[in-house]
Amino acid sequence: MDQIKNLSLLSAMCENVNSAITVTNPATGHVLGYVPSHSRETIENVIAKAEIAQRSWAKTTAKQRADILMSWYQLLMDNQEDLARIMTLEQGKPLAESRGEVAYGASFVQWFAEEAKRAYGETIPTPSSDRRIMTITQPVGVAAAITPWNFPIAMITRKAAPAIAAGCSFIAKPAAQTPLSAYAVTELARQAGLPEGLLNIVTSDDAVMVGELFCSSDKINKISFTGSTNVGRILMRQSAESVKRVSMELGGNAPFIVFDDADIDLAVKGAIASKFRNAGQTCVCANRFYVHDAVYDKFVEKFAAEVATLTVGNGIDNGVNVGPLIDANAKNKVQRLVEEAVAQGATISIGGEDLDGQFFTPTVLTHVQHSMSIVQEEIFGPIAPVIRFHDDASLIEMANDTIYGLASYFYSKDINRIFAVAEALDYGMVGVNEGVISTEVAPFGGVKQSGIGREGARQGLDEYLNTKYICLGGM
Numbered sequence: 001m002d003q004i005k006n007l008s009l010l011s012a013m014c015e016n017v018n019s020a021i022t023v024t025n026p027a028t029g030h031v032l033g034y035v036p037s038h039s040r041e042t043i044e045n046v047i048a049k050a051e052i053a054q055r056s057w058a059k060t061t062a063k064q065r066a067d068i069l070m071s072w073y074q075l076l077m078d079n080q081e082d083l084a085r086i087m088t089l090e091q092g093k094p095l096a097e098s099r100g101e102v103a104y105g106a107s108f109v110q111w112f113a114e115e116a117k118r119a120y121g122e123t124i125p126t127p128s129s130d131r132r133i134m135t136i137t138q139p140v141g142v143a144a145a146i147t148p149w150n151f152p153i154a155m156i157t158r159k160a161a162p163a164i165a166a167g168c169s170f171i172a173k174p175a176a177q178t179p180l181s182a183y184a185v186t187e188l189a190r191q192a193g194l195p196e197g198l199l200n201i202v203t204s205d206d207a208v209m210v211g212e213l214f215c216s217s218d219k220i221n222k223i224s225f226t227g228s229t230n231v232g233r234i235l236m237r238q239s240a241e242s243v244k245r246v247s248m249e250l251g252g253n254a255p256f257i258v259f260d261d262a263d264i265d266l267a268v269k270g271a272i273a274s275k276f277r278n279a280g281q282t283c284v285c286a287n288r289f290y291v292h293d294a295v296y297d298k299f300v301e302k303f304a305a306e307v308a309t310l311t312v313g314n315g316i317d318n319g320v321n322v323g324p325l326i327d328a329n330a331k332n333k334v335q336r337l338v339e340e341a342v343a344q345g346a347t348i349s350i351g352g353e354d355l356d357g358q359f360f361t362p363t364v365l366t367h368v369q370h371s372m373s374i375v376q377e378e379i380f381g382p383i384a385p386v387i388r389f390h391d392d393a394s395l396i397e398m399a400n401d402t403i404y405g406l407a408s409y410f411y412s413k414d415i416n417r418i419f420a421v422a423e424a425l426d427y428g429m430v431g432v433n434e435g436v437i438s439t440e441v442a443p444f445g446g447v448k449q450s451g452i453g454r455e456g457a458r459q460g461l462d463e464y465l466n467t468k469y470i471c472l473g474g475m
């Protein structure tokens with residue numbers, strides 16, 4: 001941590017006390033520091049203060065809110081290097097990726113500062129001449145979020161920025177593995193002039209307690225969650241009692257399809273970016289590759305050759321492309337999936353090595369069948385199982401044969417096929433000849449059991465707004 005220049009970013013760190021969360025570096029196992037583990041009473045207090053703060057915040061104009069958000073955006077970018085280092089130290093991703101995430105995370109703050117000025121209502125043609133009909137949009141109130149460790153900054157700003165821009169107050173519980181980034185960006189919001197009580201971080205080693213508290217609180221009007229489908233289901237069940245609005249960004253099982261007319265070099269480039277960034281630990285990572293029989297051998301040869309050039313190591317070191325997995329459980333899961341795949345008949349084309357610590361070599365598996373567990377489960381690691389396919393119809397069936405529906409990717413140069421396949425894939429997002437598609441201007445989200453709601457884009461603001469219908473009678 002001695003590499004961090006702006007020490008105010010670390011102001012939430014506390015001494016080693018009993019009720020603290022220990023933050024470790026997944027690349028080395030070293031302890032980085034401690035943050036508080038908040039009690040139920042402390043979190044209830046935060047919720048109560050957020051409710052009060054929201055009332056006056058809702059009365060500000062979108063322009064006033066935008067001015068503060070723009071200052072926050074600028075501070076995030078001014079502190080990009082420090083924030084990136086904190087992120088790499090606690091999360092493990094290569095420094096270049098962390099810098100990218102800071103910019104990506106900040107882009108939501110800038111976008112929603114602009115977008116909240118356009119939270120238009122409507123005037124609606126009246127069905128009777130004595131009435132006039134209009135709608136206005138209003139903030140939902142207090143919004144709470146539970147966020148994962150794989151994007152420690154962006155998963156907070158992608159929710160906090162639209163909430164605050166809309167006139168809500170916001171409380172986030174980040175993953176216990178990556179609380180330092182969450183506190184650091186919140187400190188910058190404070191320095192940007194955001195009034196107290198509007199952007200709050202709570203940390204706890206008892207995620208279940210926090211989830212129950214958020215979902216059952218009558219003061220909280222909205223829950224936004226990014227994480228596993230399993231926990232999403234729990235939060236939706238818990239939110240039913242108080243009929244809360246929910247946004248859910250859940251698991252994925254992204255197919256990456258290479259048709260026989262694809263530009264193979266472009267497909268390999270997209271495959272590397274989609275599969276191996278963040279060591280394969282993103283919900284939009286390509287999970288399974290379907291490659292047409294006619295180009296299968298050529299694709300695998302070029303793909304494996306590129307994979308061989310990836311450097312595994314501590315993300316803080318220059319030239320590292322693939323960092324550690326987040327913890328021992330994550331590594332055990334990846335190991336199990338590779339072992340099962342091999343036992344079921346898959347061949348390791350490259351990789352498959354269990355390295356020391358939480359590292360695993362980038363791996364390509366061939367002779368993979370659609371029914372194998374490595375294809376059916378979300379891998380969340382640097383493993384690429386490659387399946388051979390023969391015709392478009394059975395391919396689409398296999399691609400859609402999952403409970404998930406987040407991201408999907410395919411490579412083709414045929415315009416008719418591009419539209420047919422893009423429309424046939426049951427996914428919230430489709431990348432055509434592109435392996436990395438996230439941007440603040442486009443709606444991110446899933447269908448089926450990958451979630452509800454959209455983040456980013458024009459749609460992302462609606463998640464934090466209620467529409468009110470006003471009827472003027474007796475005219």
Ligand code: ADP
Pocket residue numbers: 146147148149173174175176207208209210211212226227228229231232234
């Ligand atoms: P992952 O497997 O990526 O860690 P999780 O869904 O388990 O995904 O975790 C995402 C977030 O959900 C984290 O902040 C974690 O602390 C939180 N979480 C995990 N279990 C629960 C739960 N039962 N209730 C509320 N939050 C939870």
